[in-house]
Amino acid sequence: MRVKELFEQRASVRKYKEEKVPKDVLMEVINTARLAPSAVNLQPWKIYIVTEGETKEKLNKAYPKDWFKQAPGVAVICGLENENWIRKDGRNYLMCDVTILADYFVLAATEAGLGTCYVGAFDENIVKDTLNLKNEDPVLLITFGYPDDSVKKKEKKRKPVDEITELM
Numbered sequence: 008m009r010v011k012e013l014f015e016q017r018a019s020v021r022k023y024k025e026e027k028v029p030k031d032v033l034m035e036v037i038n039t040a041r042l043a044p045s046a047v048n049l050q051p052w053k054i055y056i057v058t059e060g061e062t063k064e065k066l067n068k069a070y071p072k073d074w075f076k077q078a079p080g081v082a083v084i085c086g087l088e089n090e091n092w093i094r095k096d097g098r099n100y101l102m103c104d105v106t107i108l109a110d111y112f113v114l115a116a117t118e119a120g121l122g123t124c125y126v127g128a129f130d131e132n133i134v135k136d137t138l139n140l141k142n143e144d145p146v147l148l149i150t151f152g153y154p155d156d157s158v159k160k161k162e163k164k165r166k167p168v169d170e171i172t173e174l175m
Contacts, residue, residue, distance in 0.1 A: 013118055018160050020122025021074040023152035027058070028079055032119050036151075039115035045104040051091035052108050055083040055138050062137060069133035070126050070148065078124075079152035083134060084109045085143040105146045112149060122154035 037054060045051065057063050058080040066083070067076045075081075084105055091101040113123045126148040134145040 013114055015163075017114060017117045018122070018163075019124040020150070020152075020154045020158070021124055022155040022158045023078050023122060023150070024155055026079065026153050028121060028152060032121070033080070036112060036115040036119055036121070039118075040108055040112035043104075043108040043111040045107065046092035046100040049090060049092055049104070051087040051101055052105050053085045053087060053143055054108075054112070055085065057081045057083065057138075065137040066134065066148075068130070069137070070129040075126065075150060078150035080150070082112060082149040082151060083138060083145055084112065084147040084149060085140065085145050088142045088144055101144070102146065105144075109147045109149060116149075116151050120153065121151050124150045126150065 033056065037056070040054070041050075057066050063081070066081055086101040086105040088101070091099065091104060093099050109125065113125070116123045127146075129145075129148050131145055134140070134148070135143075138145075
């Protein structure tokens, strides 16, 4: 698949089949995501994959929406505090690095036939308590699973190129 086709195919999915994602498919997604670049190649991140049991039940409370609970899995994308690059002027690149990793995860999942949805509006304390995080900052939750075929894809609305670009 060409990159542009992959970008066009990616969409936020909020309805999934009950089918579990096989471990080999999930590991291929993670293996691809870890190729993401990071500032000074420090790779200041960790991915927690939550698919079932008590941990999933507790994590569901961090974003108590029915569609979130229905997702077969959630990737918790964390930044490792004090392991990231900070530019001389104080600019901290942790959020940037972790977001790139999340994008690679989502695009690799899309290529594998999975649907995903970024979630940023979650209760950080519940996530930290659920996963017993100390020096890890949960930046994004990403639901994943096989998309329910009954959901129609929405047309992507994007600003025109000339509105977001300055050619100099």
